[in-house]
Amino acid sequence: WDHVREVVFLFEDSRLLRISPSFVEACPTPSEFNIVRMLGHCLETGTAPGLDVIDLDPSRGPLGGHITSIVAEYAKSGPTAAALLHEAYPDSLDFRIAQGSSSGRSGKEASAKKSLILFLGAVRDMSEDELREVHSACQTSNVPLLGANLGEQAEFTSKIIDILQGHFAHNRLVPAVWRHARLPLSTSIEPLLPSPTAVQPAA
Numbered sequence: 001w002d003h004v005r006e007v008v009f010l011f012e013d014s015r016l017l018r019i020s021p022s023f024v025e026a027c028p029t030p031s032e033f034n035i036v037r038m039l040g041h042c043l044e045t046g047t048a049p050g051l052d053v054i055d056l057d058p059s060r061g062p063l064g065g066h067i068t069s070i071v072a073e074y075a076k077s078g079p080t081a082a083a084l085l086h087e088a089y090p091d092s093l094d095f096r097i098a099q100g101s102s103s104g105r106s107g108k109e110a111s112a113k114k115s116l117i118l119f120l121g122a123v124r125d126m127s128e129d130e131l132r133e134v135h136s137a138c139q140t141s142n143v144p145l146l147g148a149n150l151g152e153q154a155e156f157t158s159k160i161i162d163i164l165q166g167h168f169a170h171n172r173l174v175p176a177v178w179r180h181a182r183l184p185l186s187t188s189i190e191p192l193l194p195s196p197t198a199v200q201p202a203a
Contacts, residue, residue, distance in 0.1 A: 003168065005115075008070060009122075010130070014056040016066045023050030062129060068137040071117065075141035080115040081181040082138050084147040085160065086125065088194035093148045093180065095172040116174055117143075118164065122157045128193065135189045144181035147192045 009017040019039075024030050026049055027038050042048035056064040074080045083093075119126065119134055126134075138145040150163055167173040 010063070010066055014062065014064045014066070016052075016054040016064070018052040018054070020050040020052075023048070026050065061133075063133050067130070067133040068140065071134075071137035071143055072141045074115045074117060075143050078113065078115060080117065080141075081144045081177050082117040082119065082134065082146075083177050083181065084126070084131065084134060084145070084192060085118060085120040085150060086147065086194040087149045087152055087154050089147045089149045091146070091148050091180070092152075093150060093173075093176045095167050095176050114174055114178065116177055120157065120160060125194070128189070131192050132189050135184050135192055139184045142183060144178070145184050145192075146177065146181040147194070148180065 004021065006021075007019045009019075011017070023039075023042075024035060027035050039051070042051055043053070054064075054066065058064070060068075071080075071082065135145065137143070150160060155163075164173060167176070
């Protein structure tokens with residue numbers, strides 16, 4: 001996708017993997033299987049154009065300060081907002097184009113000038129420590145933040161990515177996040193903790 005600057009993975013050992021579009025473009029047939037195989041080969045050989053592995057720096061806390069660094073990097077490059085995505089958040093992103101807002105080419109050009117950082121768990125949900133660092137990073141860099149769902153049903157990460165791509169392609173994703181994101185003025189992360197799923201009693 002031309003509009004994606006990078007995909008970043010933060011692993012449980014607090015190592016960071018940053019993948020830029022040039023890595024995918026270097027793959028002759030960029031299917032999921034081939035990209036994963038190429039990724040493994042590059043990590044083994046140490047030859048990885050468009051690939052950056054950053055080890056944990058214990059002096060910067062349990063998560064190595066990775067999230068703080070990335071948020072600050074994008075905030076310095078221009079207008080930036082961030083969103084935490086989880087099906088248990090009570091608020092859903094409103095993807096309708098608000099009356100009077102830009103759509104079409106002019107709207108896409110305006111969106112292209114803004115950066116959007118999306119945080120979501122993959123195999124597991126984000127931990128409280130990770131949520132806390134996102135909150136702190138956005139507060140430090142004055143980046144608007146929100147927690148929202150794309151639907152109340154848990155889905156595979158790949159499906160969530162496809163949904164995000166579809167909304168971006170129709171100029172709905174960036175305007176929706178920017179309409180709802182707010183600067184995290186409070187020091188509490190309580191609003192960013194997903195609500196526990198209610199368990200219905202057996203009949």
